[in-house]
Amino acid sequence: MPLEKEQRLMKIAILGTRGVPNYYGGFEQFAEFFSVYLVQQGHEVYCYNSHDHPFQEKTFHGVNIIHKYDPEYKLGTFGQFIYDYNCIMDSRKRDFDIILQLGYTSNSIWCFLLPKKPIIITNMDGLEWKRSKYSRPVQQFLKFAERLAAISSDYLISDSIGIQKFLKEKYKKESTYIAYGAYPFENPNQEILKEYGVEKENYNMIMARFEPENNLDMVLEGVAMNEDKTPILVIGKHQTKYGEYLKNKFKNHPNIRFIGGLYNLEHLNNLRYFSNLYFHGHSVGGTNPSLLEAMASKALVVAHKNDFNKGILKQNSYYFSNPQEVKNILNTIKKNNNLQLVQNNFDAIVNQFNWEKINGEYLQLFEECFSRHKNRNK
Template sequence: MKIAILGTRGIPNHYGGFEQFAEFFSVYLVDKGHEVYCYNSHNHKFQEKTFHGVNIIHQHDPEYKYGTFGQFIYDYNCIMDSRKRDFDIIIQLGYTSNSIWCFLLPKKPIIITNMDGLEWKRTKYSKPVQQFLKFAERLAAISSDYLVSDSIGIEKFLKEKYNKNSTYIAYGAYPFDSPNEEFLKEYNVEKENFNMIMARFEPENNLDMVLEGVAQSNDKTPILVIGKHETKYGEYLKNKFKSHDNIRFLGGIYNLEHLNNLRYFSKLYFHGHSVGGTNPSLLEAMASQALVIAHHNDFNKGILKENGIYFSNPPEVKNILESVKKIDNLQKVQNNYQAIIKDFNWEKINGQYLQLFEECYSRHKTRKQ
């Protein structure tokens, strides 16, 4: 099959979850003998024409100049280019800035869309933007040939809201079992003597809640705050907690080996995400054998079940910091690790996507442009 991946900044990953998936899945498809194309921003760090056999198509992306509006132009450029390529399948990762161009999508390819989380629930968006995102979600739901949901909650929502069936395929992670303490020196921390939280700097990821609990706590264990913080919200948090020496803002880290070791050797790993489907960083923390302290919500509980420790406010974070030890919760850590091996491993996830593609392609073989 000739397959295109749209909706990301590109590969290799220098941004987030969909980019990580695009990187792993595209290479997997190539290994299975398919012809794969991934769209990249023109200013992506990787400027080669191929990546491990995946064809890279760079398109102009003015997000650096216009902010969020630039994403719409980038997606428009990608979709217009796709009309010239004679693809069999186009998979769109997310819908926030591409679904308004759905009428421009080529007619021949099968359009499969991963519907991401409930984007309109994100508190960073104003009411008008939230209304637009509801509209964009509806466009994606009704214009795609097939939908993918990465959590049971999203699958249920799409059925109830749009009466549309979707294929539930979770996100994935690679089990990590080769720790190396040497990497800790680079971050000036010691084995199981630091905590961490990793997230985009957005209100619904509850960084403020976690760090407020850290500030209130008598436990002065260093906490590494990982994520791109050169944002308005990031500046707010850095200023608010600047007097707390144990709160260390490290910025974004995209080296998986470093991240896996940091998670593995952490004392407590905080996961504050409260909106969306199966969150990639949560699965990667489980795969890295971290003890996960998660915000109490249905999305997180659906993955961790009884193997997470949950918080809903700063005092609960404070109490966890002062009372919870990883050594006392190794069974939870091991249960989560086994869940990755059994249910959330990349080989299985990639295989489920490929199976969906093959089934869709088989049904649509006679489809004409």
């Protein structure tokens, strides 16, 4: 039996993030959790980090860190392409068994440079080209990059059923559905509400980047139409063109409170936990981490009606697709009367969207792919 385990150990690289430990976002958080998990299972793991990543050590809990030059700090987004090029060129010298690419936006154009021996597995992220913040030429490029990643990878991972369905229909490519994760929140502290001037279950909230596809406007239209003046906390960095537009549009509605970006997780979890309704307006992308965090915080979720959100929440949410439906929900739905939906979503975090399960599903896929390709020629 030990011999069988020895034969299955793999040399694995993770590309496509700024690096670990996480200082940036969702993919970096996953890379941190998964890379450490792989090491604990006995595998040899390498994670590529930007040269100016705050963590400058050579290893992180047994994960080998490879720092490569990343000129994003000088060149903006274009610098990501150079960073990904540097990572891919380095990977050609390392004799990896598997390369996991997280996302595709700036690395897929170098797909022809990827080494031939490793198995290329790509998490396709969301439908980035649908984001309205991008100009038409950028959207066209992102479509092109998405196609390159889809056809050049040996295996694809979708973090939502909606993305899996899209890849099948658009590119005739199968993908393995593996979701994202969240940690259950179980230590509420009602005192935190005083800092925000709200009372338990007597306020609603929405949290999102200020972008049109996150439907803040639709939700706030419904709030403005409603005669009830229950406060709604609007959480997100609003010092943007779109943010200024929304603040001006709803300036005569004092119950709509723009409180800015909030990065204190304890405060966020408590605000979600004690809210009446938590609106989730995202309509583009795969499994959204903030949605899972809301479920993990025992919020009553009211979500924009689309395949991505329905794939996660199923029947355990109220859905809206226009301001009138938002208004109707505000007038008729109370968290106190829907505690079973709240519990169902919390149970889904514990049983389905927990990190240990997700790490195990990724490793199982890797082992299956490695077994199929173990005789692959260099």
